[in-house]
Amino acid sequence: MSQETTVNEKRLLEVRDLSIAFASGRSLLAAVEGIAFEVAAGETLALLGESGCGKSATALALLRLLPAAGRILGGEVSFTGRDLLRLPEADMRGVRGGGMAMIFQEPATSLNPVLTVGRQMAEVLEHHLGLAGQTMRARSLELLTAVGIADPERRLGEYPFQLSGGMKQRVMIAVALAGNPCLLIADEPTTALDVTIQAQILELLRRLQAERAMGMLLITHDLGVVAQMATRVGVMYAGEIVEEAPRAAFFASPRHPYTQKLFAALPNLARRGGRLETIPGQVPPLSAMPGGCRFAARCAHAWDLCRQEAPQWREVGPDHRVRCHLDDEQGRVHSTGSKKVIASTTGTLATPALLAVADLCVHFPIRRGLLQRPVGYVRAVDGVSLELARGRTLALVGESGCGKTTVGKAILQLLPASGGSVRLLGQELVGQSRRELRPLRRRLQMIFQDPFASLNPRMAVGEIIGEGMRALAMPGTNPQRPDRAAAIAAVLQQVGLDPAAAGRYPHEFSGGQRQRIAIARALAVQPDLVVCDEPTSALDVSVQAQILNLLADLQADLGLAYLFITHNFAVVDHLAHAVAVMYLGRIVEQGTVDEVLRSPQHPYTRALLSAVPSPRLDEQPEFIRLPGEIPSPANPPDGCHFHPRCRQASAVCRERYPGTSTLSTTHTVRCHLYR
Amino acid sequence: MMTPVVLWSDVLIWLLVLAASVLGWLSRRNPLLRAAWQRVGRSRAGMASATVLLVFVCIGLLDSLHYRPRLEDSAGRGTGTSSEKTAVYSVEVLSLLDFLLTPLRTRTEKTYSEPLATRAHAKESIEIRDADGQLRQSRDYPRLKHGGAHLGSDEARRDADVAERVLRALGLAMLVWWMLAAATAALLARRQNCSHRQAWRRIWHNESDLACNAVLAAIAALLLCGLPLAILASDYHVFGTDKVGQDVLYQVLKSVRTALVIGLVTTLVMLPVAIFLGIVAGYFRGWIDDLIQYLYTTLSSIPGVLLIAAAVLMMQVLIDTHPQWFATAAERADLRLLALCCILGVTSWTGLCRLLRGETLKLRELEYIQAAQAFGVSDLRIIARHILPNLMHIVIIALVMDFSSLVLAEAVLSYVGIGVDPTMISFGTMINNARLELAREPMVWWSLAAAFVFMFTLVLAANLLADAMRDAFDPRLAGSA
Structure with a gap:
């Protein structure tokens, strides 16, 4: 008896058979069905899954904060011995914030912009602890210090717009901690943040959890974050938990075919140049859940039983459970990426550069006063030089705000360059009139980040793809309609879509399919160079793998050159031939993939690489902590832009910007350490 | 038998009907618009109010087919030979609705009478011939000429x-x-x-x-x-009669057209200006944006009523000094109505323009616009293919919402005396004529009440339809439903 109570005390949260549905018209669509998990004090349970599998709905249901259409159909949520689903609303308010607190994904929208930081913390402190006056202020300062905010006295009186993204997330965590919760629910807490900031926040969460012996429910789609944070992992798919395991067992031997596929879909060095595993199809919609195993339709190992009967939990190891009909060894998926390595010659290429960018500058004037005179400039891009040959991929990496997207747009002449030159096949693009640019437009195209914003919702897919052909009066496609329809059908097939899609509208397609349409639109005019602006960052891992494979195939078939703008190093590693690292409008290090990723020289590159959470347990290098955040490009620091955050900075770094040091024929770095 | 008269407002109204049918045909072909209209069709409040509005529109359309009836030959020269050549038409312009309502229109009383009354509202001295053949004067409510005449x-x-x-x-x-x-x-x-x-x-x-x-x-x-x-x-004055003995029901029905013209033609005047300037300001930004912004901030900071009063009075002077322009009084009143529409349009485009500018500012940063720019698509084409279709929901919603406020604005302006021509029947003139009689004892309330009920129904139906259309056309709301 006494033993049992100690176990119960240890278990903070027990969820049994929880089912959630969303009302749609007159029917209820089940979003989460019969999930069960436990969180003990001091442990982190990571719920892993792709978008739309019910992770966030689960978290909101625990706090009974589901949106109006959401219904909890049944189950039991027992939190420190109380069943939350039966608690009256008045008591529930004490649990929210006091017992369980939640951190949301987007720090920019989860703080109220018209209240000061101090006021927002005071709300929680007043309600849950009944503090007031000086004690409350002291407690607020203590909390802000605990989450690593420098100068908390000043920050208390500031408004959210005065804080940077990472700082806002820290404040959110401080607000969440204010009620002394014993369970923290973190819903994708770092997805909106840069890698270096993400590493800081994850470190902070780990430290706080250890100090306070809190339980944590971490919701994420990122295997790297799971590897760093979790003690146990639950994998969700289509509203069910399909696998649950301790971290070590999970990463050593994932058992469910879905989990195995997720690992296989991650781009990494081992599969470099080859094809990524993809999961065919997509998560079934809520309205059409299959009867048997929900993954059966996408599973390579599915057999009759899978389609008829939903599998039950099966123990496959200590604390390791899986919901699958497959027997132990039968289901081992060996990620055998067919090693179709693209013939790549390392080193410089003899072929002339397709694109040559020299000293490109994009300055945005800051206008003030009645006459709108420029008083200063935001140097978004400040002297960038690049070269890219046909059939190659150059990755441009850096944190948000470093100007990498601006470089892409300035190359396409979507933004006017303030200086420098962009040459495509020897022809200058900067300063040309629209008419002179038009014949060159065909040769360079762009794929955008958000497949939901990059397609006009009011145009059919065929019109979207045909627009470029028409505007550029493509040779070989007469203005006659049947010709163009055939060309559109061909390009749709090229990106793996049904030609019948031409008559449908973008909203009928999923994110991955939309990105294929966006690629088809760029391909339709037969470009030589495609600027890809984070084309996979809005997509799930399995879909990302499909798109990366498609891009690789297209490069092999058509000899396209890619300028790949990204912050995801795994993707860089998988796809790129050369890498350029940007910091505050300038390229700080440039070289082949092996040179830059295997032996990074610039302190910024090293720090960036060390901050990327690895989806393996053994490989995490020591995290080089970067203090602070990227300074504003309107007012960059004197000398080397990086020196305020650099551990190796010396006096000379504060005085002047370093010149280019050549380390090998392809590897250059701009740092005073390599004079 | 008659000669058709085409008033300018008739032309505009039938053009609008044509435009609406073209729009309907276009949206049948466009699946997105069709889906939006189907959502309107499923909304119960929307469809009920659309039915009511349709009745009002039918009344308005019947009232927009005008003609001048041929005068009967005077009995004196009824030999028939010369009459073919010199057909004489009445100076009074009638509409199809007038023709249908001939009994209502022609059966006028002397002055006020209550709804469904058989006698007048005020006492009069009446001469009664007694049985003995003597005339006797008495003071009593006189019997109405037409109201309840069949009762004897x-x-x-x-x-x-x-x-x-x-x-x-x-x-x-x-x-x-x-x-x-x-x-x-x-x-x-x-x-x-x-x-x-x-x-x-x-x-x-x-x-x-x-x-x-x-x-x-x-x-x-x-x-x-x-x-x-x-x-x-058919036998009573259901809503009573007014000061000059005209049937109030007839007046109310005639007011519907005035309200529709004000509501629809004004939006027609302001829509192109608002859409063009709004999109141009938002898309090109820079000095064009500054110029347009200065224009509408200046315009909207002048008190609307003042501007309208000045413009209407100038128009009035112009009309009065050129009587030779107009063959009939109806034409004169019609021109004044159109002038009012234009003036209301000029003062009311700023709100929609501001809305469209803001939305265009947001849209132009979207990636599909940049993709189009990367193809070298011309600005005009980007505006026509990418921006305008994505603004249409705002335009449609603003159009329906403005309609009701304009109908109300007409009533207010006519009440102040700067609205439509005093000879033209409208809700505003009815209310204006009735306002003094409210102070009378016993009170003359029916004119005002009838105008109020009809106007209220019209505006409520328009508002409910506007709500249903906003729900159906707004992409954010449509997505959640």
């Missing part, structure tokens, strides 16, 4: 007569409605290949694609109100 001297029978007519009308209304409902069910049954009983169930459980039950309910309400009015109106 048996005025006490009025209540029974009214009740009987109402009952008959209600019976007839139910019969007509029942036939309509049965026809709808039969149509639905044929379309969906099911039994009548099932079709009937579908209609009432709101399972059909169109909110048939709302339409039928609205028709029932209209029939139940309209038929008794129609039957009573």
Whole structure:
């Protein structure tokens, strides 16, 4: 008896058979069905899954904060011995914030912009602890210090717009901690943040959890974050938990075919140049859940039983459970990426550069006063030089705000360059009139980040793809309609879509399919160079793998050159031939993939690489902590832009910007350490 | 027999009808617009108010076909030979509605009378010939010439007569409605290949694609109100008569067209300006944006009524100094109505323009616009293909919402005396004429009440339809529904 109570005390949260549905018209669509998990004090349970599998709905249901259409159909949520689903609303308010607190994904929208930081913390402190006056202020300062905010006295009186993204997330965590919760629910807490900031926040969460012996429910789609944070992992798919395991067992031997596929879909060095595993199809919609195993339709190992009967939990190891009909060894998926390595010659290429960018500058004037005179400039891009040959991929990496997207747009002449030159096949693009640019437009195209914003919702897919052909009066496609329809059908097939899609509208397609349409639109005019602006960052891992494979195939078939703008190093590693690292409008290090990723020289590159959470347990290098955040490009620091955050900075770094040091024929770095 | 007269406002109204049918045809072909209209069709409040609005529009359209009747030859020279050559037409311009309402229009009393009254509202000295043939003067409420004339001297029978007519009308209304409902069910049954009983169930459980039950309910309400009015109106003044003895029901029906013209033509005037300037300001930004912003901030900081008053008075002077321009009084009144529409349009485009500018600013940063720019698509084409279609929901919503506020604005302006021509019947002039009589004892309330009820119904229906359309066309709301 006494033993049992100690176990119960240890278990903070027990969820049994929880089912959630969303009302749609007159029917209820089940979003989460019969999930069960436990969180003990001091442990982190990571719920892993792709978008739309019910992770966030689960978290909101625990706090009974589901949106109006959401219904909890049944189950039991027992939190420190109380069943939350039966608690009256008045008591529930004490649990929210006091017992369980939640951190949301987007720090920019989860703080109220018209209240000061101090006021927002005071709300929680007043309600849950009944503090007031000086004690409350002291407690607020203590909390802000605990989450690593420098100068908390000043920050208390500031408004959210005065804080940077990472700082806002820290404040959110401080607000969440204010009620002394014993369970923290973190819903994708770092997805909106840069890698270096993400590493800081994850470190902070780990430290706080250890100090306070809190339980944590971490919701994420990122295997790297799971590897760093979790003690146990639950994998969700289509509203069910399909696998649950301790971290070590999970990463050593994932058992469910879905989990195995997720690992296989991650781009990494081992599969470099080859094809990524993809999961065919997509998560079934809520309205059409299959009867048997929900993954059966996408599973390579599915057999009759899978389609008829939903599998039950099966123990496959200590604390390791899986919901699958497959027997132990039968289901081992060996990620055998067919090693179709693209013939790549390392080193410089003899072929002339397709694109040559020299000293490109994009300055945005800051206008003030009645006459709108420029008083200063935001140097978004400040002297960038690049070269890219046909059939190659150059990755441009850096944190948000470093100007990498601006470089892409300035190359396409979507933004006017303030200086420098962009040459495509020897022809200058900067300063040309629209008419002179038009014949060159065909040769360079762009794929955008958000497949939901990059397609006009009011145009059919065929019109979207045909627009470029028409505007550029493509040779070989007469203005006659049947010709163009055939060309559109061909390009749709090229990106793996049904030609019948031409008559449908973008909203009928999923994110991955939309990105294929966006690629088809760029391909339709037969470009030589495609600027890809984070084309996979809005997509799930399995879909990302499909798109990366498609891009690789297209490069092999058509000899396209890619300028790949990204912050995801795994993707860089998988796809790129050369890498350029940007910091505050300038390229700080440039070289082949092996040179830059295997032996990074610039302190910024090293720090960036060390901050990327690895989806393996053994490989995490020591995290080089970067203090602070990227300074504003309107007012960059004197000398080397990086020196305020650099551990190796010396006096000379504060005085002047370093010149280019050549380390090998392809590897250059701009740092005073390599004079 | 008659010669057609085409007033400028008639041209515009029928052009609008044409434009609406073209729009309807276009949106049948565009699946996104069709889906939005289907959402409107499923909204019950929207469809009920659309039915009511349709009745108002029909009245307005009937009132927009004008002609001048040919005058009867005077009996004196009725030999018939010369009359063919010199056909003389009346100076009075009539409409189809006037023709249908001839009894209402021509049966004027001397002055005020209460609704359904048989006698006038004020006492008069009447000369009565006694049995002995002597004239005697007495002061009494005089008998109306037309109101309840069929009763003869048996005025006490009025209540029974009214009740009987109402009952008959209600019976007839139910019969007509029942036939309509049965026809709808039969149509639905044929379309969906099911039994009548099932079709009937579908209609009432709101399972059909169109909110048939709302339409039928609205028709029932209209029939139940309209038929008794129609039957009573043949022998009574249902809403009474005004100062010069004109039937108030006739006035109210004539006001509908004025309200529709003000509501629709004004939006027509302001829409191109608002759309063009709004998009241009938002898309090109820079000095063009500054210029347009200065323009509308200046314009919207002048008190609207002041601007309208100045413009209307100038127009008035112009009309008065050039009487030779107009063949009839109706033409003069019509021009003044159009001038009012233009002036209201000039002062009311700023709100929509500001809205469209803001939305365009947001849209132009979207990636599909940049993708189009990367193809070298011309600015004009980007505006036409990418920006305008994505603004259409705002335009449609603003159009329907502005309609009701403009109808109300007309009433206010006419009340202040700077609205439509005093000879033109409108809700505003009716209210203006009735306002002094409210102070009378006993009060003359019916003119105001009738105008109020009709205007209220019209504006409420327009507002409800605007709500339904906003829900259906706004992409954010449509996505969540």
